[in-house]
Amino acid sequence: MSSNHIRLSNETNHQLVSLLGLRLIVGIPSVIIFIGGLIGNISTVFTIIRYRRTTTKDLMFYLVANLAMYDILVMLFALPITVIRKLAFTWPFGAFLCYTINGFPPFSGIGSVVTMVSIVIDRYYVVLHAANPNPKEKQKGLILLALFIIALAIASPAFIFSKYDDSQSTPYCDMVFSTDPAIQIMWRRIYVTLVSVLILFLPVTFEVVLYVKILLVLRQRLKGPTARFNYAYVKAHKNTIKLMLLMTILYATTHTPLFTCYLVYRYGGVAPENVLVFQLVYIIAHLCFYCKSVINPIIYTGFIPEHKQWLLCIINFKFIRPRLSSTSILKFRKNKCTIAPVSAS
Template identity: 30%
Template structure:
């Protein structure tokens, strides 16, 4: 097996090629023709949808934060880098979509580069979500700490630089061992590790860094945050708590299936689940769960940016500045609709008063 655990398009083709060359217990090679044909249609379609939705949402976040960079604080810096991470690995999806549909035609250098975009953006997105969680924890639970009092944009830049370096180190094995290969007369791009131990290490690294450690940190931080919010007498506290629960629930729902399948693939490197049926099921499952995990980037702008009232106002202000005609018509329509509802409500009230009299 020479698949890249972060490269979706390469995963299907490389697993298929590997199993086509192996005789299982019944002595027959594993036929993955249906799986390959399914991936040629399924993967490019979903990659295109995720790319378009994610690019629009995260692009808007980056645009607005650059527009108001003079007023940036640490939260804004984290939001900016989170959106930048999502955009980075979204840029790789058109290449993987073409590779799944046809073959890899972009050369070895681009194989290293696109693999780097994908893995660096993937780890960066996860790590910045964890950083934002820790930041909320410090601000709410340890409001009087030195860190809480020095949450400036400069501090955000320092921490963001650390996160990018950490993401680069996590991505290095995939980038270094990325390679363009010719298998069964078709060129593909994937990470070809020198030994089974490297592959096992990469699977466990992905499980630990993309799911287990972030989930532990997020669960601990929010378990400390929620009781404090509940003790505050504010009408907005329930909205904040719902948002926090949504963050954890969405992250868990989108990344758990992927990490389960990744762990099962780790077991394959150890000699388990090597039947043809297991391989076919895992290959199909990986196409679904990895696309679901990727689509989490489309929700990041909604969960972390658009949910905030301050950011929503900034988005509307920027859009009104650049698209005044559209927004003036929308505002006129909204005003007319509001007046019509008010008129209907007034008439209804008058009618009810007459009936009572």
């Protein structure tokens, strides 16, 4: 056996081990994020719907439920598509899914940020200008529909310009703006720059400015002559605004690595010898992006006590005492969640 053959075999084995390690590093956290994101956000939507006539009747809670729905879409479509696609180094889903679901990751992400902007606007007018926090059900539905249309319109290029190509050895699905390589590069740079500004920089700046302004006004109200009469009211709003600001900071923290990768790839490029390393960094940045969908439901428990009770009960039922799952059911009555045995029929 020649030394060249041995060297090539060692390089091949090294590549296989690297790919296997990459898939393990990415696969295990992806499963944890997927399960945690689904449980947290489904329980959020369930709790808000269950108490929509009492404690969660305000528009803010409907917007939080809408945000949780987009996070559910992220878990169901964006996370699996991204992870499988990046680990396979190709598009394994075929032409039909390329044209139908390739736009879901940007759509769900844009839907989330549009909803977060709506939440800060709602809090601004309710807290500072005494606007009605609980409009009619029809008005709430129209607001949610408008947010859906806005998100779909902004994400439409991802659906319109998606193209599937299986003419080469590895099929791919990507956004193709032009068949001219120079024009394609230019438009990709324009697109990623606009997306970075519209989805990350502008909304985060807008939200932080408004939340800080609301907190400053609430702080002044606590020092005013009527402070002792509305102390509890102002304090409750202040705690909620702090949690919303935390969500915005979390959004910026989890999105910045991914958008940095986008900009580096489109403007700087990646050397061939650094492709595997960049791919690992790129996927980890995606996982950081998806961590938001797991942490958000935990933040919701700060201003939705019923959600906290329900979420803790699910965790206890499914993970801490899993053997009870086959012989017991969850009961949630009068704001208390209990594990009860299945009644004999």
